[in-house]
Amino acid sequence: MSVLILALIAGAVVGLALGALGGGGSVLAVPALIYLLGFTPAAATTASLIIVTATSLTALYAHARTGDVRWKAGALFAAAGLLPAATAGAVASRLPQPVLTAAFAAVAALAAGAMLRPGRAITGPSADGPRPARSAGAGVGLGALTGLLGVGGGFLTVPALVTVLAFEMRAAVGTSLLVISANSLASLATRGATATGVDWAVIGPFAGAAILGARDGKRLATKVTGARLRRVFAVVLLAVAAFMLIDALT
Structure with missing residues (x-):
């Protein structure tokens, strides 16, 4: 199968995850770039950021049109990060590749665990009244996390918005895209140094397919x-995490 076809398929899956769950796409983008498209871990994290930025901005526009973005709370989250x-982005390029791979595997496993954990009912402030210190x-x-591993962090942002700020799921998904972007x-x-070595002939189609997939x-x-989507995605993440951890240790 050609590199272009692989990039298009991987991009579509990443976009689907970002559009449906408000995050998680980059957790698949990095291993796809490494194991399917031949990127080094450092180049893959940079390429993932490019793809996730383009896709998240597009998805953010769509969610904003339906009123599912809480701009005040999202801006506070984003400014703090x-x-x-x-x-962390500057540090990432100096870390050994096995360390980056193992760290990414751990984060993927953490994300899967968070998605498999049953949701809980919460009471608290309204979406327009965030808790500044916790946010x-x-x-x-x-x-x-975003800077070090090239992940948008939406798979953690969404649960944080739900549990810390008592957002409804739709608002959490939309607002997470603002933070990710x-x-x-x-x-x-x-x-800048790692971005100059990115293969745009691969990243362009990957990002385009991700935008359409979102x-x-x-x-x-x-x-x-949402519960069914999260369970399916969590199983995929656990498999990816196991594969990457084995690769880092061998």
Whole structure:
């Protein structure tokens, strides 16, 4: 199968995940870039940020049109994560490749566990009344994760928005895309050296397919229950995490 076809298929899957779940696409983008398309871990994390930024901005526009973005809380989350994202992005290019691969495997497993955990009913402030300290703390951690591993962090942002700020799922998905876009842009700004080596002939089709897939993912989210989507995605993530961990240790 040609590299172009593989890039298009992988991009469509990444877009579906981002559009339907508000995150998780980059957790598949990085291993796809490494194992299907031959990128090094460092180049894959940079390429993933490019793809996730383009896809998230497109999906954010669609969610904003339907009123599913909480701009005030999302801006607070994003602002807290900008500096950590930029700092971690600069550090990532200096880490050994097996370390990056193992760290990514651990994060993928963590994401799968979070998705498999049953949701819980919560009570608290309205979506327009965020808790500044807790929002900022979560934003710092997610920003660092984005910069270091090239993941948007939506698979952690969505649960954080639901549990910390008592968002409804639709608002959490839409707002997470704002946070992902901001953190990814901040991290990319510090990755100039690795960005110059990215194969745009692969990244372009990958990103294009992801953008189209995100639109389909948003429609899919209205037809399939969020719990079922998360369970399927979590199983895929666990398999990816196991494969990458074995690869890093051998």
